[in-house]
Amino acid sequence: MRTKLSIATVRGEFLRQVEAISNENLLACNQCGKCSAGCPIASTMVDILPNQVIRLTQLGIEDVLDSQMIWACAACMNCVAHCPKGIDLPRIMEALRLVAMQKKGDRMAVNQVPLEALGEIPQLAIIGGFRKYTI
Amino acid sequence: MSIAYFPGCTLSTNAKGYDHSGREVARALDIPLTELPNWQCCGATFPLATDNSMAFIAPTRILAQAQKVDGHVTTLCAICFHVLRRTQYFLDHRPEMLERINWFTEEPYEGKMRVSHFLEILRDQITWKGVRERVTNPLKGLKVAPYYGCLLLRPQKEIGLDDSDNPRILHDCLNALGCEAVDFPYQDECCGSYLLVSKPELPQKLAESILLSARKHGAQAIVTACPLCQFNLDYPQRLGGGGHMAQGGLPVLYFTQLMAVALGLEPASWGMESHYIDPRPLFANPKG
Amino acid sequence: MVDRALVIGAGIAGIQASLDIANSGYEVVLVEKEPSIGGHMAQLSETFPTLDCSQCILTPRTVEVGHHENIQLYTYSEVESIDRDEPSGDFLVRIRRRAAYVNWDLCTGCGECQEKCPYKAESWFERGIGRRKVVYTLSPQAVPNKPVIDAEHCVYLQSKWELSAGRVPAAIGAKGNPAKPKCGACAKFCPTGAIDFDQQDTIIEERVGAVIVATGYDLFPMAKLPEYGGGRIPDVIDGLAFERLLAASGPTSGKVVRPSDGKVPREVVFIQCCGSRDPEHGMPYCSKICCMYTAKQAILYKHRVHDGQAYVFYIDVRAGGKGYEEFLNRAQVEDGVVYLRGKVSKLFREDGKIIVKGVDTLSSRMVEIEADLVVLATAVIPRIGNSRLAEVIGLTLDEQGCFNADNEEFNPMASNVPGVFLAGAALGSKDIPETVAQASGAAAKVLSLFQGRKLKDKVEAYE
Numbered sequence: 001m002r003t004k005l006s007i008a009t010v011r012g013e014f015l016r017q018v019e020a021i022s023n024e025n026l027l028a029c030n031q032c033g034k035c036s037a038g039c040p041i042a043s044t045m046v047d048i049l050p051n052q053v054i055r056l057t058q059l060g061i062e063d064v065l066d067s068q069m070i071w072a073c074a075a076c077m078n079c080v081a082h083c084p085k086g087i088d089l090p091r092i093m094e095a096l097r098l099v100a101m102q103k104k105g106d107r108m109a110v111n112q113v114p115l116e117a118l119g120e121i122p123q124l125a126i127i128g129g130f131r132k133y134t135i
Numbered sequence: 136m137s138i139a140y141f142p143g144c145t146l147s148t149n150a151k152g153y154d155h156s157g158r159e160v161a162r163a164l165d166i167p168l169t170e171l172p173n174w175q176c177c178g179a180t181f182p183l184a185t186d187n188s189m190a191f192i193a194p195t196r197i198l199a200q201a202q203k204v205d206g207h208v209t210t211l212c213a214i215c216f217h218v219l220r221r222t223q224y225f226l227d228h229r230p231e232m233l234e235r236i237n238w239f240t241e242e243p244y245e246g247k248m249r250v251s252h253f254l255e256i257l258r259d260q261i262t263w264k265g266v267r268e269r270v271t272n273p274l275k276g277l278k279v280a281p282y283y284g285c286l287l288l289r290p291q292k293e294i295g296l297d298d299s300d301n302p303r304i305l306h307d308c309l310n311a312l313g314c315e316a317v318d319f320p321y322q323d324e325c326c327g328s329y330l331l332v333s334k335p336e337l338p339q340k341l342a343e344s345i346l347l348s349a350r351k352h353g354a355q356a357i358v359t360a361c362p363l364c365q366f367n368l369d370y371p372q373r374l375g376g377g378g379h380m381a382q383g384g385l386p387v388l389y390f391t392q393l394m395a396v397a398l399g400l401e402p403a404s405w406g407m408e409s410h411y412i413d414p415r416p417l418f419a420n421p422k423g
Numbered sequence: 424m425v426d427r428a429l430v431i432g433a434g435i436a437g438i439q440a441s442l443d444i445a446n447s448g449y450e451v452v453l454v455e456k457e458p459s460i461g462g463h464m465a466q467l468s469e470t471f472p473t474l475d476c477s478q479c480i481l482t483p484r485t486v487e488v489g490h491h492e493n494i495q496l497y498t499y500s501e502v503e504s505i506d507r508d509e510p511s512g513d514f515l516v517r518i519r520r521r522a523a524y525v526n527w528d529l530c531t532g533c534g535e536c537q538e539k540c541p542y543k544a545e546s547w548f549e550r551g552i553g554r555r556k557v558v559y560t561l562s563p564q565a566v567p568n569k570p571v572i573d574a575e576h577c578v579y580l581q582s583k584w585e586l587s588a589g590r591v592p593a594a595i596g597a598k599g600n601p602a603k604p605k606c607g608a609c610a611k612f613c614p615t616g617a618i619d620f621d622q623q624d625t626i627i628e629e630r631v632g633a634v635i636v637a638t639g640y641d642l643f644p645m646a647k648l649p650e651y652g653g654g655r656i657p658d659v660i661d662g663l664a665f666e667r668l669l670a671a672s673g674p675t676s677g678k679v680v681r682p683s684d685g686k687v688p689r690e691v692v693f694i695q696c697c698g699s700r701d702p703e704h705g706m707p708y709c710s711k712i713c714c715m716y717t718a719k720q721a722i723l724y725k726h727r728v729h730d731g732q733a734y735v736f737y738i739d740v741r742a743g744g745k746g747y748e749e750f751l752n753r754a755q756v757e758d759g760v761v762y763l764r765g766k767v768s769k770l771f772r773e774d775g776k777i778i779v780k781g782v783d784t785l786s787s788r789m790v791e792i793e794a795d796l797v798v799l800a801t802a803v804i805p806r807i808g809n810s811r812l813a814e815v816i817g818l819t820l821d822e823q824g825c826f827n828a829d830n831e832e833f834n835p836m837a838s839n840v841p842g843v844f845l846a847g848a849a850l851g852s853k854d855i856p857e858t859v860a861q862a863s864g865a866a867a868k869v870l871s872l873f874q875g876r877k878l879k880d881k882v883e884a885y886e
Contacts, residue, residue, distance in 0.1 A: 023185040032696070032738040036789065037782035038768025040325045043789045044340045051765075051784055072334060075183065076325030077289035081299060082650060082768060084701035088290075094183035113332055120370070121331060123144040124214055124363045127179040129332030131190070300649035320771040320778070351773075 009060035014099070018057055021095035028085045029054045035079035035089055041072045050079060050089055057096065065100040069093075071107060071133070094132075101135045108133035138256070139204035140168035141197055143215040144176045150212075150362035152406025156391040157211045157253060159404035163395075164261055164269060168209070171200050177218045179329070188235050194222040195236045199244035207249045209256055211391065213361035216252040217286035217294065223250045224293045252287065252296060254304050254360065254390070263311040271399035273313025277417065279393065280317040280354035281305030282345065284364040285325050299323070305358060308390055312397035319352040321345045326367040338367040346372070346385050356386045356417060358393055365389060373411040386414030424511045426873040427452065429631040431502055431812070434462020435855060436637035436847025436862040438484050443866035445493035449873060452629045453488065454518055455498045456808075459565035460485050462639050466548060468669035468677070470855055471719040472750035478564055478672065485566040497627065499523055499571055505634070505816055512842060516629045522622040523571035524580065525558070529617035532568040534560075536609035536618065544576040550664035552682060553674020558609045558618075563672060572618075578606040580620060632876075633842050633869040636826060637862065638812065640848035643698035643705060643802035650769040651697065651799055657683040658777055659770065659797040661697075662716055669723050679727050681796055684775070688795030691724055692779050693717045693735045694767050698802035700738065706802045706823060711852045713800035714741045718754040720798060725758040733760045734792060736767050736781050744854065763790060770797060803852035816843055825851045836865040844868045 019026055029051070036042055036049035046069045048056075056064035064070070075090035083089070101107060108130065118126065140161075146154035161168045177197055182190035197219060201208035210216050226233040226246055237243040257266060288299040297304045302323065309316040324345060327338025345368060349357050359365050369387040387410070395405045396418050407415050428444050430437045433455035441451045453460075464470075465485075467477035488494055500520040508515055525536075536558045543554040548561045555561075558572045574580045583604035610618035642661055645654035652659045658681050660668075671677040681688050695713050698705030714737065721733035740762070742751045754760040765782035772778075776793045783790050805824035813820050817840050819827045826845050829837035836844050846865035847858040 021184045021186065030700070030738065031784060032700070033765030033782040033784040034768055036784065037766055037780060039789075040327075040341055041330070041337060043780075044337055049782065049784065049787055049789075051782075052787065072330060072337065074285075074325055074328040074330050075180070076285040076328070078285070078323075078325065078768070080290055082704075084696075084703055084705070086703040088183075091183045091185075098184055108333060117335075120149075122149045122362050122366050123176075124179045124212070125329045125331045125366070127144070127176060128214070128329030128363075131178065131180045132329065133333060298649075301653070320769075320773065 003059070003061060005059060010058075012060045014062050015057060015060050017099055018092060018095045021098055022088070022091040024088055024091050026054060026058050026087070026092065029058065029087055030085070031055060032084060034082050034084065035087075038078045038082055040076060040078065041074060042069070046072050053096070054087075054089070054092065057092070065096060065103070070096045070100070097132065098135060101133075106134040137167045137169040137205055139201035139208040140170050141174060141177070141201065141208055141210045141215060141219070142170060143210060143212040144179075145362040146212055149409075150365065150389075152409060153211055153362055153365070153389040153391060155406040156389060156395045156404060159400055160391050160394045160398065161253075163398050163400060164257075164266070166256060166261070169204050171197065171204070171208070174200060177215045179214055179218070181218045181221045188232060191222060191225070191232070191236050192239050194218050195226065195233075195244050196240050198223065198226075198248045198250070199240055199242050202245055202248055206247065207251065209251050209253050211253050211360070211389075213252070213284060213287040214363060216250070219250045220252075221293050223248055252360070254308065255296060257308065258304060263307045266308070266311040266394075267313075270312055270397045272397055274393065274397050275313050277314045278317050278353050278355045279309050279314045279388075280319050280349040280352065280357045281309055281322060282349070282357045282359045282364060282368070282387075283323045284359060284361050285323065285328075287360055288323060305360070305390060309358065309393070312393055314393070317349065317352050317354045319348045319354065321348040326364045328363055328367070331363075331367060339371045342368050342371045350385055354385065356388055356393075356414060358388050358390045360390055369411045384412035386410065386412045386417060388414050424876055425513050425630050425632045426450075426876075427629075427631045428869050429454065429502075429514060429516055429629065429634045430637060431634065432456075432462070432637035432639055432847075432849065433460035433488070433496070433498070434637065434639045434847065435464045435481065435484075436639065436849075436858045436865075437462070437635070438488055439859050439862035440635050440637060440846055440866040440869075441488060441494055442484060442491070443863050444869055445491050447870055449493065449870070451494045452516070452518075452631060453494055453496050454500050454502055455496070456501055457561060458499045458523070458559075458569070458571045459561050459567060460488060460496070460498060461561075461566070463663065464855065465562060465564075466550075466663055466670070467666045468671070468673070469719065469723060471715045472744070472746045474719070474723070476671075478670075482564050482566075485564075489566040495629075496567070498567060500627075502812065502815060503626070508630070512632070514631050514634055514842070516631060518627045518629065520625045520627060521571075522574070522624050523569075524574065524577075524618065524620055524622045525570055525572060526617045526619045526622070527567065527569045529615045530569045531615055531617075532560075533614060535612045535614065536570055539608045539612040541606065541608060542576065542578055544573055549667050549674050550661065552660070552664050552667045572609070579604045579610075582606075583620065633844065633872055634816065635844045635846055635865045635869060636812065636816070636818070636838070636849055637846045637865070638806055638809065638849045640803045640852060641806045643804050645799060645801065647705065648697055648799065648801075651694070651767070651797075652770060652772070656770075656772050656777065656797075657681075658688075658772070658795065659799065661799050661801045662713070662720065665720050665798045669720070669727070677727070679724055679796075686795070687728055687731075689728070689731050690792065690794050691721075691731060691733050691796045691798065692767075692777070692792055692794040693721055693733065693798045693800065694779075694781075695735065695737045695800045696766065696802075697799040698804075699800075701802075706804060708823070708851075709741065710800075710803040711741065712803065712854050715744075715747055715750065715854065717798075717800050718742075718751050718760070721760040722754050722758050725760070733758070734794075735760060735762050737762060737764060738766060744856065765790075770794075803848065805849070809849070816840060818843065825849065836861060836868050842872065
């Protein structure tokens, strides 16, 4: 099944939104892959690589909002440290998460975290997690 | 001259040992810390969307509180440090955002706070030489791997605590205490952070690589500056000494705890009661 | 107005330009910073895409330059100042010839001094692969084949200067014998007495009518690539160092071995774009030649180590010249070089191997390779000396530090200063065919300047 590209997608509202929320120039990315090469999360188990998240967004393909990767970014900044174009991927991931949640609602609810875990897990994780997965 | 101290939520609950040992070390080194009255959580994550003014209110309020205490605020938690330091940088460069945020806080933040991590105070004010001179119980022969994690160092431009490609601050701290700082390639690889809440298998996997690498390079313990890193490395080892992961368990300590031991402070001030892998056996026979 | 040319830099660009002008009957003053000529091309093993032996195609030209009656060659020299003579427009050039501590008029190039010198030092020419003697020529085929003494590392000279500066006691020994400088082996064994420890720098003045700047390039320092070891891992080397491993006349006689333990590497990783295409940490531009020379090095490696495997991490492969695309295909098909599309995030040493963490975006896989040797294709950068030379001559530099052409598209060999022309990598990275073409282009500009003046004089004589 082919992905249809046109001005409406490649210069469409979706890309503009992500660029505005993140304040990043996504078109500067030439897909060198250094971000993916150093991503500790991508080396474990996600469906697409960070550079592919950027690629799909560059092309205005909104399916990227269904990927696991954007929810798995922990903003460790290993990508930012080495990106030759200085692109801040965590900001782009956050923008994508916000767009996704505006369309489809919160990603996580409190009752999803098992009660025993709530007692053991450091507050930082709970607050941080909920800030990223709810709006 | 007092330095405002922001403990943060986790240091007041799950990571009390970090807070306790930190305060004891500060006392022993004559660093005057004044806990901020009436503080609240910093937010735990630095807001990455550029227009998210609401999310900046919490850290700005902390800075506004701290400016009443001599213009300098410090913290032990690497995440709080990251949020406050980057917030300071952000507000410095976006005065219109500062103005907007001040509409929502009870007192306006003037914008001139100095935010530092406790390690910087040790390095720049006390100096590592000064620390070494106060060590009465040098931890000779103890091989400790310094685990920097991410938020203490990156992004280099805004944080500027150390060279993020080749950090030395924890190494220098360990050396000052008499330990042998063990270099290992996973020293600044992410532990998984808050993904613990949504995808707990991710931090578990990451912890495996970090612990294995540290062990491979001869570490007897790991030292960190972040309560979430400490948890993510300690917690997975709880089932029977860590199994293949660390062959009998690799204790994960806060640098202040190690300092408390080396400075000859009472075991009650070490704050080591609630680790999954108990680090106390390492110090069972104090070397004079 | 004098019809002589000054050529600054005797790499292949300077050599070609000098020969073109000299063979047309005009005199050339050729100034080279190093003790001998040939530039970086003399360090290479083979050239792409023909795989010609670099020395074999270079040496006939260097020898021609060395013997040419129209070329006045000053090596181990630098241009110190240039003044313009009005109204002739001639250039009054001051050249400083550094003290070599060897009298080249007496030296026969026999090589005894190099044999007998007991001390070695790092050689920029060998790029960390091998060391050379303190009294040295750059290579056995050096033109001129006369040595210089590296004063900084010369035990005799250093101790002599310490003594005369009073930094060590004047008398030593139980009998209070006067202290003498140590070593001096070269002087003892030189059959013609050519060693001259009291030699000084000399200043030479020349008058020329045109100048060609052909000062070449440098490489991005590995120290600026901390994620790739920062230059501290012995088995992570740059492209020119790998050339020295491949070169038959190099420090390992052409055996590809690991610098750390001398073993033959079975898995070699080549990483392209180290410092290139990187506005944040390095140079924003593409260095143009690395895709081709990396393919060449991977092919040559496979020819030397038949059961070895080469991997190349790339972003895009740039192979636009004649025969270049076919050369790349040959690397992948005939020599089984595995091309992985993606950059390497970091590498580190473990258990004697180099763990390389990269990605292949085409297959969407994070990859990890336990390499025996890693070769970094570091960015081609302008020489640090360019800014000083630009000031001396009045030239302008671009943002990165390369010389600006008068018009990059339409007048690329001319500079902003009338009578001064440019050629080769001093303008920006380029391969050998383009360099030679530019050198001849700059030479043609000079010849046309000289001929044009003659013609003008003739016309004026009629009027």
